[in-house]
Amino acid sequence: MNARTAALRSGLARGxxxxxxxxxxxxxxxxxxxxVVLFLGTLFFMRNATLPGTALSLGAATVPSVLGAGIVFNGLTGAAGYLAVDREDGTLLRAKATPNGMLGYLVGRTTALSLQQLTSLAAVLVPSLFVFSSLAPDGAWSYLHLLGVLLLGFFATMPIGAALGSLTKNARSTGLIVLPVMGLGAISGIFYPIIALPGWVQTVAQVFPMYWLGLGMRSALLPDSAVIVEIGHSWRPLPTLAVLLAWSVIGLTLAPILLRRMARREAGSSVAERREKAMQRVG
Structure with a gap:
């Protein structure tokens, strides 16, 4: 077994x-x-309202949007938060000092974060399937479609989150990432159709992956009648694929460069300095 394979295996085990x-x-x-309880409660109280122009429950229509937004939020802020904390407490420095340690570290963190996201998604989706019979109308194909969108979502968000995390100075700086992501949630059509928003807001939302992940999730889990409230009355599968792939390429290109630069700057003195500053804030 070569060193890279050993690092991959240890990373998976660590995750x-x-x-x-x-x-x-x-x-x-x-x-x-x-x-989970907050979202399920919100969706339950929305069950008797209907999506404008359709007989579909507004709660059912919101389920896939919530799932898509969750993937983006956790992918960006989760990856960034992990990196910021591990940089501050010296975990990254220890990984850097180990042969192929950074590879094993990244595989481990990615594995753990992916499993956490899958668990959160299942915790919202499974109860929703019992409450809303209109979800996943195509059976097995709906779930395969959902899986494909989910995998694209992981690649489109976690590398970007890692890149952003490598730019933060400390764990408290991740709040600068959380706020813009929450702002994207407000304009990406999670709890209401995006066509209700001004045209320029729709244009801004379509630049980022949250809208497209929500759209992809809706196309997988909702009946065709729900497409009436989408832009152009279409699920737009090709643009969805193109945008998510584009963000995946951007993230996978930037993340290794920024992470290598961050690792080169890590040293025992910098870790000690950050710890001293943290102790001063606590004191």
Whole structure:
């Protein structure tokens, strides 16, 4: 077994262990449960409202949008947050000092974050399938379609999140990433049709992956009658594929460059300096 293969295997094992550890930490479990309960409660109370121009439940129409937004939010902020914390506490420095350690670290973090996102998605989707019978009308094809969009979403968000995380100075700086992502959620048609927004806002939303992930999720899980509230009355599968692939290429191009630059700058003195500043803030 060569060194890179060993790093990949250790990274996968590390990711699985970290994922399991999230279920042994009460704060992590409560945080995930609160998120799921809030969204399910909101969707449940929306069940009797209908999507404008259709007989489809507004709650059902919102489910795939929420899933798409969750993938973007967790992919960007989760990856950035992990990197910022691990940079501050010296985890990245230890990975850098190990042969192929950065590769194993990135595989581990990506594995853990992907499993967490899949768990969150299932926690919202499975109950919703029982509440809203109109979801996944094409059976197995709907789920395969959903899986394809989900994989594209991972590639379109997590590398960008890692790139942004490599630019942050410390864990508290990740708030500068959270706020713009929340702003994108407000204009990307998550809780209401995007066609209700001004034209220029629609144009801005379509530059970023959140709108397209929501659209892809809706095309996978909703009946064709729901397309009436989409831009151009179309699911636009080719533009969805093109935009998500474009963001994937951008992320996969930038992330390795920025991560290598960040790793080169890591040293014991810089970690000690960040710890000293953190202790001063606490004191």
């Amino acid at each position: 699985w262990i970290e994922f399991k550890q999230t279920w042994t930490n009460l704060d992590d479990v409560v945080g995930q449960l609160v998120f």
